[in-house]
Every structure is written in C-alpha cells, then in structure tokens.
Amino acid sequence: MGKANINMTFDIEELSSLFEKSNSLDDFLQAAVSVVAYHMRAAVCSIYSYDEASRMLTLRASQGLNRNAIGKLQLPLGQGLVGRTLKELCSVCVGCVSDSSDSLSIEGLGEERYKAFMAVPIRRQLTRVGVLVVQDVQPDYFDKTDEQVLETIAVQLAAVIENADLLMGLHRKKDTLEPARAKAASGLVKGRPASDGVACGKARLLVSGRAGRFRVPETMPATLTMEDFDRALAESERQLQKMQFDAGEALSDVAQLIFNAHLLILADEEFTGGIRRQIQQGTPPVDALVATVNQYVDIFSASSNPRLKEKEHDLKDLGHRLLENLVGGGRAHVDYSGQIILADTLLPSDVLKLATEKAEGFIIQGGITAHIAIICRSLHKPMVMVDPEVFGLIPENWELLIDGTQGTVFIKPSSEVLAKYEELRQAASMQETSPAVKAETRTADGTSIHLFANINLLSDLELANKFRVEGVGLYRSEFPFLIRDTFPMEEEQYQIYRRIVEAMDGREVTFRTLDIGGDKLVAHLGEVEEDNPFLGLRGIRFLLQNKDIFSEQICAMLRAGSGGNTRIMFPLISSVDEFVEARELVQNCMKVLDGRGEVYNHETKLGIMVELPSAVAQAEDFARVVDFMSIGTNDLIQYMLAVDRTNAMVSRLYLSYHPAILRAIELVAAAGRKHQTDVSICGDIARDPKMIPFLLGVGITKLSIAPRRMPDIQQAAEAVNMDEAVCTALQMLKFSRISEVEAFLEGRSIR
Template identity: 35%
Template sequence: MIQGIGASAGIAIGRAFVLPNWEWELPEQKIDVADFAREFERVYEGIRTSKSEIEQIKDELREVVGSDETQIFDAHLAILDDPVFMNEIQGIIQRQYKAAEVAVKEAIDHFVTMFDLLDDEYMKERALDIKDVGNRLLKHLLGAPEITLPSDTQPFILIAKELSPSQLAHINPQHVLGIVTLAGSTTSHSAIMARALGVPLVVGIEMKLEEPIQTGQNLIIDGGDGAVYIEPDKGIIDSYTELHRLQAEAKKRLHDIAGFRPITPDGKTLELAANISSFKELEVALSSGAHGVGLFRTEFLYMDRNRFPKEEEQYEVYRSVAEKLGGEPLVIRTLDVGGDKQLDYFELPEEDNPFLGYRAIRISLDRQDLFKTQLRAILRASHHGQVKLMYPLISSVDEVRAANAILNEAKRELEQEGIPFDRGLKIGIMIEVPAAVMIADLLAQEVDFFSIGTNDLVQFTLAVDRMNEEISHLYEPYHPALLRMLSMTVEAAKRHGIKVGVCGELAGDLRALPIWLSLDVDELSMSSHSILQVKERLLRTSQKDSREVVLKLQECRTSTEILELLQSFMERVGSKTANG
C-alpha cells in the first residue's frame, strides 16, 4: 500500500491509465529584427485563442460545479492579461532574438522556478496555474493537439504527475473512476475541482513510489484516507468493494430524502436553501431538495463581459429564476464586488486593504445609477415570484436608509411607467461585520430579515484574511467570539420579530448544525452539493439535544474545545443515522 494524501473523498477500483506529461522540448530558433512584429502577433493571437478556450471551459463547467469553483479559471485569465508575464515574453523575443514559442517556454520556466523556490505551499500551487496557462498558449503556437483521454474503453483511474484545472475540466466522471497525482496538495485548484465533480483524488505519492505506475495495472484508491493499492490481493479487493457498495448506498439514501421536509425529530423546521450564481445552477439546487434560493450572487452577471449588464438583461435572468422556483423564495443580493471580486471594465482603485475598502453596498450607494438599474430589474422580477431583496456589507442604519431611499425612487419610476412589481417586497441585509452585530437590534427595526454571512464575519471578527496562507490557520469559524456574535444577532432578530438565516460556509458544515438548531435560526443557505448531507443529519438531530450541547459550548474557552464537543455530538447523531 502507498500512503498518499486524500484530497477528494471516495473509493475507486479499476485499471490505471497514465497521462503523458504535457511538455515540449523546443530547439533554439533565432529570428531577425524584421520578424519581431510577426512573433508578437503570434503571441497575441495565441493569447486570444487561449482566453476564448478558457471562457468556454468556464461556461461548460459552471453548469456542473457552480460558479464558485469556476473562479479558478479567472486566475488563468488574469495570468494571460498580466503585463509582467507579457513583458517577460516580449523581452526574450527582443533581447535574445528568439521565436514566440521559445520565449513563452522560457517565461513559463522562469516564473515556475521562481514560485517553486518559495517556501509556501500556496505559491507552489500557483506555479501549476502558470504552467497550465503557459502550456495552453504553447499548444496554440505549436499547433499541437490536446492530449486526450481514452473514451472508448472501460472506466479507468487516471495517473498523472500533475493535473491542471484545464485538463480536469475535460474529464468525464463516467469514464474516470478516480485520479492519482504524484505531486499536488489538498489546496490545489485541481483538488477543489475534483471535490466539486465528486471524483476521488489522491495526491502526493511521488516520493513513496519505488517504481512508476503503469497503464493497465489494477488499482484501488481511497480519496478519503489517501491509500493507493497497486495490484491488490483478493482480500483487499473484496474489502474495498464492500466499502464502495456501502458508500453508493449512502449516496442513494441522500437522493431518496430530497423531497423530505427538513424537520427535526422534535418538530423544528429549518429551511434548507441554495446559494447560486446563475440560472444554470438552479436545476442542481432543485434536484437536491432546496427550499428556494437563499442567496443569488448577482455579481456573476457582471463578470466575464466588457460592460455593465443592462436592466433588461438582469430582469430576464431574475424573472427566469423566480418563475422556475414556482413560488419558492428567491433572495437576490445586490451587487457585491470589490475586495476579491473585480470587474475588468470597472476601474476600482488600488487599495492597501481592499476587503475593508470600496466594495459592496459602498459602491452601490456611490454609483446610484448602477444601483438603481439593478433595483429596477429586481423589482420587475418580483412580480413573477416570491422575490426578496438583500443588501451586502451593511454596517450602519444610515446605509440601509440610503439604499431604501434609492429603492423607493425606483418604485416610483415603475409606478409612473405602469410596470408591475411586488409592493410588499421584503428587504433584508447581510450581517457580515462586527458593527452590524453590535447594532443588530437597531438594524432589525429597519428590515424584514437578516442573513448571516459567516465567511466575512469570521475574518472581520478575528482580523484574519482567509486568503492569506501565512495566517489562514488563525481563521477559526468556531472561535468563542464568533459564537457570541451569532447569538447576539439571532437574539436581536427574534426580539424584533424578523426572520434570520445563514448563508456562509458554516451553513453547510455539519458540525455547526446544533448551533443553528439551538439558536432557532429559520434558514440555512448553502452550496447545492451540501444540502442533502445537511438534511439527512437534520432529520436525526433534535433541537432539545442541540440546546443541551450548545449550553456546554458556552463553557469552552478555545476553538479546539468547541470543535471536540460538536464533533463528538455529531458522531453520535451520525451513528444513529448509519444504524437507521
């Protein structure tokens, strides 16, 4: 047995197919000064074609894994637009009189080597992104074909030194049972995509192999614990075959409960909604038993284009989602860009602390023309379903009132134009910053509902940038301070008779379920892929027991103590689930 690192859970049993390395050896090829313009144009054309391919991959994958995971390819597009990368290529052509493909290859090698030398796992993973983008560009310059996977044979386990997101995007899960990469880590973009696609993945086995895996060898891989068996004996095969069968049955059980109401054994209803970014994601959400959409991230309508979307474009999308939901709730969050979400055509200022800067509702209140266009589209869509409106990153009562003033202007305009909308449209806000928590009682008197965005609330409460690898270990969602923030927010909402939900990552974390049941929140909104797992556990978890365990949490002083208590409790609940 080879012990690797489990990066995407699941068991795969089958024959190996070893993917050839996507590399080229290029002979030195000198050019004349007169050829510079032609070589530059070849690079530009290669970049245009590469960007078009990446956009197509994004569109195809978004239907399967959702928009969050396809943001991986935004990083690839950014590399192709990076002037530093382009300047390096042009410099090699001009200074060393080298052909375009040679210059691109040397630029790739330069940046990959530079990142690989850094003692930082995150930066090493970004080296793979550069290699992936560079190889795509090289492929076009050389006119080389894609390396394709076998599709007319039995399903196989794919073996590769590294696997780029571009290569993974072309994988058909019906043909690929699982994946093993010699390098890589659980934080790589490929690992993120494999989890989204539901393909078992084991990484990091290169130093453990005495000899290379060969195409055709029998393998068993366990993407949960990282085990890889080469030519396993009958006992191992029988054991893992049974485990695989049990996992398949568990997966089927999840789909069987898609239509069940989300009610605890002692009668607490906790609605489970979906976070989506486009109409295409809605089908997956509904098939998972989602009770409507708790968060429609509208910023994705603004991305992957060269101008702001017009009112009619937005209205058509919002209306389509509202009608498809057939009366189920649709919470539309207004534009939330800035921070880590940029628009190519909207020049946002360079900021030292963009997460604390010009973003979300601050942009909307500053650019009232853009804001009113979106509000008009949402209002018009409200005529076609149970639409609700939500403002992001609210930190004061003044912001809510200013946003509502613009909303009322939009309402008056539509009335004058004779365009119908829901005059009882519910208005909510995201609770994402500590200031909003501290004045939650005041904010609750201004709006109809709260939605707690745990991702930002954790990083702002703990002053930890969750994207910074140096301090990511300090990003602790179960910190005692956060539990107090959650309690304060929900209590304020309940005291003033408004609904409260959760739409951050913690909403889909099984360990947090007792907290939401104890606090008596009304809704959890999460990735569609998490809904069935949360529902199964919810059907077995009583609100009474949850309150008892959360009382004990209040005595805990550290995140570790809190997690141990929650995990122990949920393991007992999970055991009841497994035993029926």
C-alpha cells in the same frame, strides 16, 4: 532506584551524540526512549511520530512495550490519551489509566499492568511532531516536576529530530527532487478541502494558468508544411467554436463567450500571418508557432494593463491547442479528460474553460479563494488547496486520486484506496440520482426546520429541485460579473435572475447584490490595487460608490421578481446608514421602473448579510429597520477573529465554533426574536452536522446550504430534540475556551 528529579534532564549534546551513533532516525529514537526511561526512572517510555497528511500518530520507538507494535500501531489525532495530547498541544498526566474516559485498551501492546501515564507533545513552534510518553506500574507515580522535566526533554527531542531530518536529507544519494517525491508518493498529501468530490487522473501541471513558457516539444514529426499549419488552424477554430457552444448551453449565465479571446487571436492576421510568413521563409512550422506565441506572451506580460496580462493565459492555451493539432500527438479530442489540473493560480474563467475541456479536478497552490472554490462546487469538480512546498512534490503525469471533501491527494493510489473511493463515488451518485430527501424537515419532536439552497450558477437549480429545497436562501449574483470581460447589462442580468424565480415556482428567492473585492476580484474594474482588499472597497461599499452598476442590478432583480416571492440582500453592511442609503436607492429604482412602465415585485423585501462585528453589535438596531437578516458566517469568522481564510499560515485559526462566533450568532438570533425579524444562516457552519443542534438551539431554524448537503443536514436536524438543543446551545455559550467547545462537540469530558 528512586527518582532524582534534579538530575533527570540531559542536555542537547547527549541527544546529539545518540544521533551521531545511530544509522537512522528510528535507531536514534529507540536509543532516546531508553535514555529517557533511565533518566525518568520509568518502566515505559515511548515516542509517537505524527504525519500531518494522514493526521495519524505512529508508534516509532518504545522501551517497555511490545516491540512488534513499533511502526504498526497507529492512532488518529485526538483519539486516546496520546492523540488527545497532540491535538490539544498540552501535557496529560493520569494517576491511574483505568480511571480515564480517554484511555484506550490496545490488544497485544502489553501496557495492561502500567497504571501511571504521562504524555507531552513534541512540537516545533506550532508544528506537531509527535508525542513523548512515560508509564509506570505504580499509580500516581508522576508529579508536576516530572511533567516539567518531560516537557523540557520533548523540546530538546524536537530540535534533534528536526536536525536529524535535515541531515538525513543531505546524506541521501540522489541530489534531486525524486527522493522527496518518492516520500510523497509512499503515502498521501494533506491539503485543505475546497470543493467536495472525488476524482482520479494523471497530474497535469499548469503554471501561471497554463503550462509555463511556451516551448518546442522534445519530439515532433520530421516534416510539417504550410498545409499542416492551415489544417491545425481550422481544427483549432472548430474545436473552440464547439466548446463555446457547449459551454453556452450548459452555463449560459457565466460561460457566454469565454473562448472569445482564443477565437479573436486566431482571427488576428498579425498573429496567424506572422506564423505563415516565417514558414514561407523556411522556418519549421512548430518553431514559427512557438516563436510567435512567445513574442505575444512577452508583449502581454510586459503590459501595465491587467486585462492584457490576463490574456497571457488565453494565448498560452491557444498556443498549446494549435501545437497539439499541428503535430498530431497531444490530446485526441483536445480535452483534459482523465487529468487532474495542478496550478499555482487560476482565474474563474480558467476553471470554467478547463471544466468545459473535461478536467477531472483541481489541485491549487496556496490559500482558499472563495470564488474559485464556489465555482468548482457548482461544476461538481473536486478541488484541494496545498501549500507551495507540497505542491512541488507532486510529479507531473503520475496517477492521482483527490478527495476534495477531506482535502487529501493520493499519489499513485493503491488498488485498495481506489476500490474504497469507487464505493463512495457510487454511493454519492445514487444519492444524487434518487436523493432520500423529504419534502418537509422536522426535528424529532416535530419542530419545522426550513432548508434553502445556496445557488452560484444556474446549473445548480436542477440539483436544488431534485433535493426538494424550500427556496433559494442565497443567490451569489457576482459570478456572471467575475467571469465576463464586461459587466452584464440590466437585461442580461434580468434573464438570469428570472430563470431562478421561475425555477422556484413561487418559493422564496433571496438575491444577494454584487459582492466583489477581497478574494473575489473583477478584472474589468480597471487598475484598482489595495494593500488589504478584504478591508477595502468591497460589497456594499463598492456598490454605493458605483451607483450606476448598483441601480442596473437592482432594476434587474426587481423586474425578475414580478409574480414571485423575492428578497434582496445587501452584503458587508457595517452600519444602519449604509442599509438606509441602499434602501433609498431601491426606492428610486422602483420609481424609474414605474416611469418605464415595467412590471416588478412591489413587495420585494430588503435585508442584510450579518458578517461584520459592527453589524453584530448593532443587531437590534438592524432588526428594527430590515425585513430580514442572514448571518454569513464565512466572512463573520474572518472579520471577528482577524483570520485571512485564504492565508494558509493562519487558516487553522479559522474556527466556526470559536466562543466569540457562537455568542455573535446567538446575539443576532435573539435580536431577530425580539423584533420578529426573520433570521437565517447561509455560511459553511450550516453544512456541519455537529453544529446543527447549536444553531437550532439558539432559534435559527432557517438554513441555506449547498444542495448536495441537503440529505446530511436534514438527517442531522431530524435527530434533534429541541429541548435538548436549547440546553446544548446554553452549555456551548458558557464556554470561554476553544478546547472546551471542541471537547463538548466530540463528546469528551471537560476539565
């Protein structure tokens, strides 16, 4: 029977009728492939479904292939002709499968005799649903018209599958969230990686920073007295003082007085006295505590003062601590050991407090916020970001395993999964204990590559030295500002910066001046609200408008550099004028220090972060006047591609290998070479081994990365031949399409 293309397309009603006659989605899909095979006059028709969480395709239905493979055969996104179809969201038509380098031979599938292959993606708008495939024994059997017909069928299938999912959801017996949660529990939840590492523990839900509205527990001791409350009060104060001391010892640069608000509330006679008065009047201690905490919560939340609103989190946390000490149940040591924190939002200070209270890791709802992710990395706490609809499916108190490197959450992980991750954890621990890092990094042909560390907290320094870094390529100075209730004064800043210089013992240290705004907010700036903070008062703009703060920081950095090898770098520079103005302020600070008789580094070098399109366009102009340039690819990608990296809806467009980004990096590197200006790179692109040949090929041999990434990046650099790297860079710079770069990086042929 020959093909009759004009009659091939069947309408949505035909597919709908198939669904109505089916007992399940699988039954419907099996009926659909039979009908599609008939209409297409194809020997084989198959449907693969896609799971975003695992990024795997599963054979769900087939007419013509081995039926035993249905539900068992899985392919990773991008693998084989089927995986490639869905990854690139484009149709693939091959006249003879054996001639394609992307073809896979799968034993037992029964497709060896089929030559012609055509696949089209099934998608709902931009959401990947699956792949529709037809095959035939006759080579070159399918043509352009067949492709158009199959694409039309795929669109119709997507609509029916979507409706099928909705209808089957409505017909479930239990009208609760449990079926959805059971579905999540049967596999894994895919989020976005934010902080590397693996952690296991029970889910602990903290809404708006702490566990929702404060309420009376379901069970509690029958008789509690004033003496029990006083005991709970004293125990809570002792615990908080100890945690404050421990945090100050381990994280002196950012954790000083982070539990100060808790202790002040405990010392407030109105707060504790109000609870006592209610107990004296006959109110049970638990009820009195809950009522008083909620009274203060209402006052704080209704306040127009953002600093007071923020204290609502501290108040709830304190209330839960008092309650747990009062009823004697709760946490034996009042900590979060063995627990994974689920939160809709967290402040930097919340992360520090929870880490001090031994939380194992974090699952945060929404887009990636840089300051939270960076703090978690420095604290070695894994973090995964998930979308709101996924966040609601993770049940509280269930066992979780989170993989912050892959952005994966396992709910009720199997023993096999736990064993696999325990092996990975032990391997990572051994690497940190005895890191296989050489003192010098050289390519395969002997070119020196310089690996520097990104430092966020002073606690990073020990690891940086252990991994034998050549210096600090980026110290993010904003974290002491982000955590504290007030700006640290010059002397406090000096003490922090000086410890970094001393730890590096003559090695180069680059301080970046305060970079706040965008997704890095400082609560004690006052009530500053911007419609678009990423395009507002941040980075150098904030500093030039607040020169008293800027001057204090510059004086501290200059003083800390005495006897060392230090540089100061200005963030978010958009014009040469801004750099010149900042340089003049540094010169004025030097005069102030001279007048005070202070010692400082007179040879401090001054440079800029290249992270705006305007800075790229003026790269040569900057190269003439600065001492160095460091490419901050994280913000550069965001601003060049107009992609808010904290917005989950568009975060997939945040691509370090976009052709425009590659060309921008090369343009800055070329300007540096021309004017003999030092150029380095300090964004996340430098931690991607696949991008190392390109970076070296355009002449950037100075990379600043998280200390933990040193072994991987050193190994990647050592495998590079510089002549080949130059060719790689030239080839990548010629590409005009993202898909071409992706294919090149994955080693696939480019059409």
